Amino acid sequence: MSNxxxxxxxxxxxxxxxxxxxxxxxxxxxxxxxxxxxxxxxSSEKSEYDQMNLFNEAETVAEVPAVEPDIExxxxxxxxxxxxxxxxxxxxxxxxxxxxxxxxxxxxxxCGKSLHTMGREIREELKLVPxxxxxxxxxxxxxxxxxxxxxxEHTAFVKAEMPEPVIKGSFASPESxxxxxxxxxxxxxxLYRQEQEWERNGVHLSRQTMSNxxxxxxxxxxxxxxxxxxxxxxxxxxxxxxxxxVQVLNEPGKVxxxxxxxxxxxxxxxxxxxxxxxxxxxxxxxxxxxxxxRYFKGFLHTDGYDEYHRKLPDGxxxxxCWAHCRRKFDEALTAIPEKDRAGSESLRGKQFCDRLFxxxxxxxKLSPGDNxxxxxxxxxxxxxxxxxxxxxxxxxxxxxxxxxxxxxxQAIRYTLSQRPxxxxxxxxxxxxxxxxxxxxxxKPFVIGRKNWLFNNTPKGAGTSAMIYSIVETAKxxxxxxxxxxxxxxxxxxxxxEGHSIDSLLPWNLSSNN
Numbered sequence: 001m002s003n004x005x006x007x008x009x010x011x012x013x014x015x016x017x018x019x020x021x022x023x024x025x026x027x028x029x030x031x032x033x034x035x036x037x038x039x040x041x042x043s044s045e046k047s048e049y050d051q052m053n054l055f056n057e058a059e060t061v062a063e064v065p066a067v068e069p070d071i072e073x074x075x076x077x078x079x080x081x082x083x084x085x086x087x088x089x090x091x092x093x094x095x096x097x098x099x100x101x102x103x104x105x106x107x108x109x110x111c112g113k114s115l116h117t118m119g120r121e122i123r124e125e126l127k128l129v130p131x132x133x134x135x136x137x138x139x140x141x142x143x144x145x146x147x148x149x150x151x152x153e154h155t156a157f158v159k160a161e162m163p164e165p166v167i168k169g170s171f172a173s174p175e176s177x178x179x180x181x182x183x184x185x186x187x188x189x190x191l192y193r194q195e196q197e198w199e200r201n202g203v204h205l206s207r208q209t210m211s212n213x214x215x216x217x218x219x220x221x222x223x224x225x226x227x228x229x230x231x232x233x234x235x236x237x238x239x240x241x242x243x244x245x246v247q248v249l250n251e252p253g254k255v256x257x258x259x260x261x262x263x264x265x266x267x268x269x270x271x272x273x274x275x276x277x278x279x280x281x282x283x284x285x286x287x288x289x290x291x292x293x294r295y296f297k298g299f300l301h302t303d304g305y306d307e308y309h310r311k312l313p314d315g316x317x318x319x320x321c322w323a324h325c326r327r328k329f330d331e332a333l334t335a336i337p338e339k340d341r342a343g344s345e346s347l348r349g350k351q352f353c354d355r356l357f358x359x360x361x362x363x364x365k366l367s368p369g370d371n372x373x374x375x376x377x378x379x380x381x382x383x384x385x386x387x388x389x390x391x392x393x394x395x396x397x398x399x400x401x402x403x404x405x406x407x408x409x410q411a412i413r414y415t416l417s418q419r420p421x422x423x424x425x426x427x428x429x430x431x432x433x434x435x436x437x438x439x440x441x442x443k444p445f446v447i448g449r450k451n452w453l454f455n456n457t458p459k460g461a462g463t464s465a466m467i468y469s470i471v472e473t474a475k476x477x478x479x480x481x482x483x484x485x486x487x488x489x490x491x492x493x494x495x496x497e498g499h500s501i502d503s504l505l506p507w508n509l510s511s512n513n
Contacts (some may be wrong), residue, residue: 001058007132015040019242033052053244061317076119088124088126094203095127100117101460109346111278111407119385123485129188129200132201133198133201133202133203136173138162138302140159141159141160142155142157142158142159143158143159143160144156144158153342157344158389163490163493163494164493164494165493166217166221166489166490166493167213167216167217170213171214172217174485174486174487174489174490176213177213177214177217177489178482178483178485178486178488178489180194180210180214181214181217181481181482182481182482182485184214184448184452184474185448185467185468185471185481186221186444186482187375188450188451189451190451190452190453191207191210191211191452192206194210195207211460214463214467215459215460215463217489218463218466219463220492221488221489221492221493222466222467222470222488222502223466224492224504224507225470225488225501225504226277226470228501228505229275229277230503231295232242232273232275233265233266233267233275233277234296236267236271236275236298237297237298237299237430238267238268238270238298238301238428238430239267239268239270239293239294239298239300240264240265240266240267240300240302240432240435240438240441241263241264241265241266241300241301241302241435241438242263242264242303242435242438242441242442243261243262243263243264243284243305243442244261244264244303244442244446244449245259245260245261245262245278246259246260246261246262246449246455246461247259247453247454247455248260248282248455248456248457248458248461249454249455249456249457250456250458251282251457251458252458254282259284260280260281260282260458260461261280261281261282261283261284262278262279262280262281262289262442262445262461262464262465263278263279263280263281263288263289264276264277264278264279264438264441264445265277265289265292265293266437266438268431268432268437268443269430269432269437270372270430273477273505273506273507274473274476275473276441276469276472276473276476277469277473278388278445278464278466278468278469278472279292279465280458280461280464280465282458283303284307285307286307286308286312287311288313289307289308289311289312290311290312290313291314293312296315296316297315297316298315298316298317299317299318299319299424299427299428299429299430299431300312300316300317300318300319300322300434301319301321301354301432301437301438302318302319302320302421302435303321303324303435304320304321304324304417304418304421309421317424318421318424319421319424319425319428319431320418320420320421320422320423320424320425321422321434321435322353322356322422322425322433322434323355323434323436324414324434324435325411325414325415326350326353326354326357326421327349328407328410328411328414328415329349329350329353329408329411330350331407332349332407332410332411333346333347333408345402345408346408346411349390349411349412349415352386352389352390352393353390355386356382356386356387356433357433359378359379359382359383359386360383360433363378363379371415371429372428372429373429374429375427375429376427376428379425379429380426383425383426387422387423387426390415391415391419393413394412394416395416397412398412399415404413441472441476444468444471444472445468448468470485470488471485477506477507479506484506484509487509487510488504488509491503492502492504
């Protein structure tokens, strides 16, 4: 046979092999579409299908009556102006600059007589003064008795009162340490960039020195506050938990590329004083939340991570997250060609979840005093029927031709496997439909991680967890993190012996130094 001769071979495969290959191609196309969306698309899960009605409620399908009812006159009203986002704070100091004519120019151009001020035109501008470094020199006077010096062998010395420093033997001040903490843990500015900024301002302050300041102040002054917040957190009855990765370069027994974890625990919406705590651990084992929450009894909102279900003690009732359930159906819907989305099974599963969140928005309108009790009753009457419908539909679809590895198959399998924990939201009106509260609280750490990238040692990671906890708890309680940290570092070294640490908690400590 010559080299120019072409041969054709016929490949024969069974129907089962064909279906398997077809499912593999469909799965790969779903993964490609989902990957493109994550890389280039918007992160919002809202879509044009959110308003499509699934339940055919009377108020959504009622026809317009043929004859309009009588129209009553109502009092006219004005639309409330939207809240201005850009405004100048009224308590800022005001610098006034007057623009006046010189005395020799205050003459009328027509008659030549003198002019007087008849009015003023005022324009306000926001002026920013860059941070300036200054040296605060503490001089303590020491007193002695001249009579004793002259007449006796013993001379008494008396020293004036002087506050203790935030770090003994250092030139660190409460303001400088609070500034470095706020820059890194609120604004996400790594220490090496802060070092460069200090250098531009003529101050030679190395990142190693700043790191030592953070560790010293966290261990000496923030840890007692952190431990007290931990006690108060475990005394609550409803909490949220989440975890995310963090890289630690010098973790014993691990290479630098291995993942470590930052765990988050926070109070729910039923508390008067929100608490947000981070806890660094070397792994994602469920033993860590079991240890951290060993004194906690109540409900714990989590995602579907299996370790929460296997390792936590019996006194903790895990509550599933409906936002995660909805997200999986949304991903399955996104992977479908746009022309096929309307009326698809993925859309149907998503609409069940949408209905649950729509009902939650209605429950939020209840009066605050009756909100939790009424929400439990309404959920039992209305939300439960939607959940039952979703689980029945999912079980039916699981028995049919939905490919288990497809995104829709994964969403259905997740829904059915998480049912025992998803339904627990019906047990108490204080519980929330999702764990989004924890995800929002962990986001500042995730954003900061993109800037400073990693921790060098477990000790540094533990310090980061402690500072993030204090900063985020201060923010949740309406406190300015820099002002709060400054107050802590002024007052903590000078607390009287036996004084309660509760006076330093964000909702108790004033900003007056």
